[in-house]
Amino acid sequence: MSFPYSPLAVVGTVAVDAVETPHGKRDKVFGGSASYFSYVASLFTKVALVAVVGEDFPQAYRKILQERPIDLSHLQTLKGKTFSWSGKYVDDMNSAQTLSTDLNTLLLFNPELKFKKQPEYLFLANIDPDLQLKVLHQMDRKKLKFVAADTMNFWISSKRDQLLKVLSKVDAIVLNDGETKMLTGEKNLLAAAKQIIKMGPRWVIVKKGEHGSMLLGKNELFTLPAYPVEKVFDPTGAGDTFAGGFMGYLAWTKKTDFATIKQALAMGTVTASVTVQDFGLDAVRKINRSHLTKKFKHLQSICKF
């Protein structure tokens, strides 16, 4: 396969994880924000994956990415081991307890973009804000139609200034409810999201796990319940596939207006609802775009009044 042009690019992590949930325990799960993101976003469009792995990165996992229209020419392999995260979900399936984080080759990651034609849609997955900025600086901002970024509590406390720079440069920031409150010190989600809009992004997307999501713009508001799921098996990757469905849909439709962004949020929601029904990528490997479209319509029907 050759990938002369990918409309969507993602920079983030590719990892080998260990996950424990009330439903079981699994070692060497294929994980990482950019893996989850690109695997589902590629159901909608070609995706360029910008990330790093170590020499130990399993060939089997590379093959999983190659199943889909994912351009791996920006997936660097460096000497050392692949980034690894280990976490546990106890009572609260909405947030994991991190048991260990081995950054390994991620510490050496220095993204260098060599696109023949620059992608128009960019997702800065959860990664050091300095790296997010480094990627942004290598892009011609005028050719970017829509840039969204994710982050986490660790960067909010340890790299706040750099994160605020990211916020001032993106179209949308994706945060969970805890991060939204942490970033602003405001307990009420709507009030917190309004504060974040003042930090620069055109849109704030607040993910509330099983409670759905909220989209706030300068003059726009949208609230969306989660897609109801009877059994949450493993929530890992839910946020990344939410973003993947969201950005994939935007790049697919080639639009960025409010109506399309709302639909994209719904597509992200149903994508995440599939992810949580098995370990790692196992559940999303079984679906195609028409599955997601069907669930999208179902979500539309159960929200309508």
Place this chain on the structure above:
Amino acid sequence: MSFPYSPLAVVGTVAVDAVETPHGKRDKVFGGSASYFSYVASLFTKVALVAVVGEDFPQAYRKILQERPIDLSHLQTLKGKTFSWSGKYVDDMNSAQTLSTDLNTLLLFNPELKFKKQPEYLFLANIDPDLQLKVLHQMDRKKLKFVAADTMNFWISSKRDQLLKVLSKVDAIVLNDGETKMLTGEKNLLAAAKQIIKMGPRWVIVKKGEHGSMLLGKNELFTLPAYPVEKVFDPTGAGDTFAGGFMGYLAWTKKTDFATIKQALAMGTVTASVTVQDFGLDAVRKINRSHLTKKFKHLQSICKF
């Protein structure tokens, strides 16, 4: 005012409360499930209030009820003091810590219905399931178009059998998320709601506070976000006014089909969102039906995609 016929009746409590929230502390707040319910439901239709108070019940509070088309002919006054609840919201504005409950005349409450023409819509607010059954038994079930019931953790643990009898006799049961899980022992809300449907009610309504609500029928599902509120001042009465808006809307439209029930849930949602913006009934006293209709349309617009 004379009330020859009320299409809607509520049995529940009328109380004098003490409430403490992060925004302040207030004694002698006019409270009780039936007070909150009837005050907002009467924006839509005439409401018969079936409850008990003590001789100390302030004339000022009776006058508040008399501001609206509320039939007080079933509001008994007994020797002794009025039921009183005292509670505190600390970090979690979704659930109160009960500081004290003085049942007083509520212990002597023995509802006797003497309607010239029986209401068609009935709400069994949070009260001893034995009393809920006593009221139901005095009604001609064939003349009732829609009966809904509320309950609380205390009755789920102390009067489970009687509560299950109530469940088998009503069209809808209204529970919060904690009660839904407690009643079934099931942690997943959708799975829990499905179990409750098997206990008899045609509809289960799960209230999730700031996270919205869910409606489950035998073959129907509806999910609704909360109406976003920037400042939650006092959540007391939110559930009762949610039910009041819901039942009031049903009685007003004279319908009970799925489409109307979904709209009624949205009306309950916006009614509750007003309630929480001040202590007790203070916020809802300032609104009329057209305020609610406007908020209803706004909720519709921020949920649509």
